[in-house]
Amino acid sequence: MSVAEGRTEEASDVRPARPSRMRFGHPRSPLAWLRPAVWLPPAVMLAVLAALWSWGARRLPYLLPPLRDVGSSLTGNPGYYLHNALATLGEAAAGLGLGFAGAFVLAVLTSELLLVRRAVMPVAVVLNVTPVVAIAPALVVAFGFGPAPKLIITGLICFFPILINTATGLRSVPQEVLHVYRSIDAGRIEVLWHLRVPYALPYVFAALRIVFPLSVIGAVVAEMSAAGSTRGLGTAISVASSMNQLPVVYASIAVLALMGVALLLAVTLVERRVLHWHDSAKD
Amino acid sequence: MRRAYGAGRSATVALDDVELTVPPGRFVSLIGPSGCGKSTLLRIVAGLEQPDRGEVLVHGVAPAEACAAKMVGLVPQSPALLPWLSVLRNVTLPQRLNSGAARRRERIPGLAAREAAAPARTVQELLAAAGLGESLHKLPAELSGGMRQRVAIVRAFALRPDVLVMDEPFSALDELTRESLQDQLLALWEEWRTTVLFVTHSVTEAVRLSDTVVVMARGPGRIVETVGIDLPRPRDEGLMRERRFHAYEDLVRDRLRRAWHSEAA
Ligand SMILES: Nc1ncnc2c1ncn2[C@@H]1O[C@H](COP(=O)(O)OP(=O)(O)OP(=O)(O)O)[C@@H](O)[C@H]1O
Ligand SMILES: [Mg+2]
Numbered sequence: 311m312s313v314a315e316g317r318t319e320e321a322s323d324v325r326p327a328r329p330s331r332m333r334f335g336h337p338r339s340p341l342a343w344l345r346p347a348v349w350l351p352p353a354v355m356l357a358v359l360a361a362l363w364s365w366g367a368r369r370l371p372y373l374l375p376p377l378r379d380v381g382s383s384l385t386g387n388p389g390y391y392l393h394n395a396l397a398t399l400g401e402a403a404a405g406l407g408l409g410f411a412g413a414f415v416l417a418v419l420t421s422e423l424l425l426v427r428r429a430v431m432p433v434a435v436v437l438n439v440t441p442v443v444a445i446a447p448a449l450v451v452a453f454g455f456g457p458a459p460k461l462i463i464t465g466l467i468c469f470f471p472i473l474i475n476t477a478t479g480l481r482s483v484p485q486e487v488l489h490v491y492r493s494i495d496a497g498r499i500e501v502l503w504h505l506r507v508p509y510a511l512p513y514v515f516a517a518l519r520i521v522f523p524l525s526v527i528g529a530v531v532a533e534m535s536a537a538g539s540t541r542g543l544g545t546a547i548s549v550a551s552s553m554n555q556l557p558v559v560y561a562s563i564a565v566l567a568l569m570g571v572a573l574l575l576a577v578t579l580v581e582r583r584v585l586h587w588h589d590s591a592k593d
Numbered sequence: 594m595r596r597a598y599g600a601g602r603s604a605t606v607a608l609d610d611v612e613l614t615v616p617p618g619r620f621v622s623l624i625g626p627s628g629c630g631k632s633t634l635l636r637i638v639a640g641l642e643q644p645d646r647g648e649v650l651v652h653g654v655a656p657a658e659a660c661a662a663k664m665v666g667l668v669p670q671s672p673a674l675l676p677w678l679s680v681l682r683n684v685t686l687p688q689r690l691n692s693g694a695a696r697r698r699e700r701i702p703g704l705a706a707r708e709a710a711a712p713a714r715t716v717q718e719l720l721a722a723a724g725l726g727e728s729l730h731k732l733p734a735e736l737s738g739g740m741r742q743r744v745a746i747v748r749a750f751a752l753r754p755d756v757l758v759m760d761e762p763f764s765a766l767d768e769l770t771r772e773s774l775q776d777q778l779l780a781l782w783e784e785w786r787t788t789v790l791f792v793t794h795s796v797t798e799a800v801r802l803s804d805t806v807v808v809m810a811r812g813p814g815r816i817v818e819t820v821g822i823d824l825p826r827p828r829d830e831g832l833m834r835e836r837r838f839h840a841y842e843d844l845v846r847d848r849l850r851r852a853w854h855s856e857a858a
Contacts, residue, residue, distance in 0.1 A: 500690045587676045
C-alpha cells in the first residue's frame with residue numbers, strides 16, 4: 311500500500327518532486343560494498359577521472375592544479391577547511407531551518423484556506439523556477455556583510471521547493487480515507503495532524519533531498535558576493551582564486567562535495583526511520 | 594430527494610425522486626447498473642454531500658448531525674487504512690477523534706437504548722473475532738487485501754454505529770475471500786443488528802446478505818423495485834444451494850434486467 315493509492319483530493323496544478331524510489335541516494339547495505347561488482351565500476355571511473363585530471367593539469371596548469379597539491383593542501387591545513395566548512399554549514403542549516411519553518415506554515419495555510427492557495431501557489435510556481443541566488447549581490451548591498459544576506463538567500467532558495475512539495479503532500483490524502491474521517495466528523499486540526507501531515511511527509515523528504523544541496527550553494531554564493539566576509543568556504547574560494555592559489559580552490563570545492571554527500575546521507579537515514587511504512591524507504 | 598451535479602442543461606441528475614425508508618436494524622442492499630447513483634446515495638447518507646432537494650434522516654436526525662455524533666460507520670470500496678498505523682491503531686484512531694461525539698450521542702433520541710442492545714465488545718475482541726488477533730501490531734502493508742478489508746469493517750463496527758454504510762466493500766476481492774468476509778460480516782451483524790446500507794454489483798451477494806434488495810435504474814438515478822428477501826438466518830452455505838435462494842437470485846436478476854430495459858426505452 312502506498313501513498314499514491316486511490317484517488318487523491320484534486321488533480322494538482324503544480325508539479326512537485328515526487329516522493330519516488332531514489333535508488334541513487336540510498337546507501338545500500340554496507341556489506342554490499344564488499345562485492346567487486348559494486349565497488350569496481352566507481353573505482354575504475356574515479357581512476358579514469360584522476361588520470362584525465364593529471365593529464366589536464368600538465369597541459370593547463372593555470373586551470374587545474376596537480377591532485378597531489380590539492381591533497382597536501384587538505385592534509386596540511388585541515389583546521390582551516392574544517393573551520394570554514396562549519397561556518398558554511400551553519401549558515402546553510404540556519405537558512406534551511408528558517409525557510410523550512412516559513413514554507414511549512416504557509417503550506418498548511420494553503421491546504422486549509424482555498425483563498426490562500428489560489429493566491430500563493432501560482433506565484434510560488436513562478437518563483438520556484440526563478441534563480442533566487444541572483445539577488446545575492448543586491449542583498450549584500452542592502453544588508454551588509456553580516457549573516458543576514460546569507461540567511462535570507464539560503465532561506466529563500468529552500469522556501470519554494472518545500473512550499474510546493476508540502477502543499478501538494480498535504481492534499482495527497484486519498485479521497486476514501488478523507489471520506490471515512492469526515493463521516494465521523496473529525497475536526498480540521500485532527501485531519502491535519504492525523505492525516506494530512508503524515509501523508510505529506512514523503513513529499514517533504516523529497517523536497518529536503520533537493521533543498522539540502524541547494525542550501526549549501528546558497529550559502530557559498532552569498533559568501534562569495536559579500537567581498538568582506540571572513541569565514542566560509544565560499545570566502546575561501548574567492549580569496550584563493552584572487553590570489554591564484556588553485557589547490558586551495560579545489561580543496562575547498564572537494565570539501566563542499568563531501569559536505570553535500572554527508573547531508574544527503576543524513577536525510578536518507580532520517581527518512582528511512584521516519585518513513586519506514588512508505589515504499590520509498592524500503593529498498 | 595434529488596441530487597444533480599452541475600447546473601443547467603449539462604447537469605447530470607444523479608438521483609431524482611428517490612424515496613426509501615429503512616426500518617432500524619435492517620440489512621438493505623442497493624443494486625443497479627453503473628452510474629445509477631448508488632454511491633451518491635450513500636455519500637448523502639454519510640453526510641459527505643447534500644441533496645439539492647428533499648431530505649435525508651438517519652434515525653430522525655440530519656446526516657451532518659448523525660456524523661457529528663459518530664452514528665455512521667463508513668466502509669468504502671478500498672480499505673482506506675493509514676499505512677503508518679498498526680491494525681489496532683487504525684481501528685482505534687476514529688474512536689479517539691471527534692471526542693465531542695459522546696456528548697452529542699446522549700442527545701440523540703433512542704440512541705442510548707439501541708446502544709445498550711448492542712454487544713459490549715472491546716476492539717481486541719472484535720479484531721480477534723475477525724481473525725486478526727495475530728495481526729494487531731502489523732502494518733496494513735503486511736496484510737492481504739481481504740485482511741485489510743476486515744480491518745476496515747472492524748473499524749466501522751468499533752464506532753458502535755447506528756447505521757453502517759458500505760460501498761462495494763468486497764468488490765476488489767476474489768470469490769473465496771469475498772465469501773468468507775460475507776460470513777464474518779453476517780456473524781457480526783447478527784450479533785449487532787445495526788442498520789446497514791450495502792452497495793453491491795453481485796446479485797448473489799445482495800440476496801445472501803440482505804433483508805431487502807433495492808433495485809435502481811439510471812438516467813436519472815431512481816429506485817425501480819424493492820425486493821424483500823424472506824429467507825431464514827443465519828444464511829450458511831447450505832442455504833445458498835437451495836432452490837428458494839436461487840429463486841430470489843433469479844427474481845432480482847430479472848428486475849435488474851427490466852430496470853436496464855426501462856432506461857433504454
Ligand atoms: N462529483 C461528481 N461530479 C459530477 N458528476 C458526478 C459526480 N459524482 C457522480 N457523478 C455522476 O452521478 C452519477 C451517479 O454516480 P454514482 O457514482 O453515484 O454511481 P454508482 O451507481 O455508484 O455507479 P458505480 O456502480 O459505477 O459505482 C453518474 O452519472 C456520475 O457520472
Ligand atoms: Mg459507486
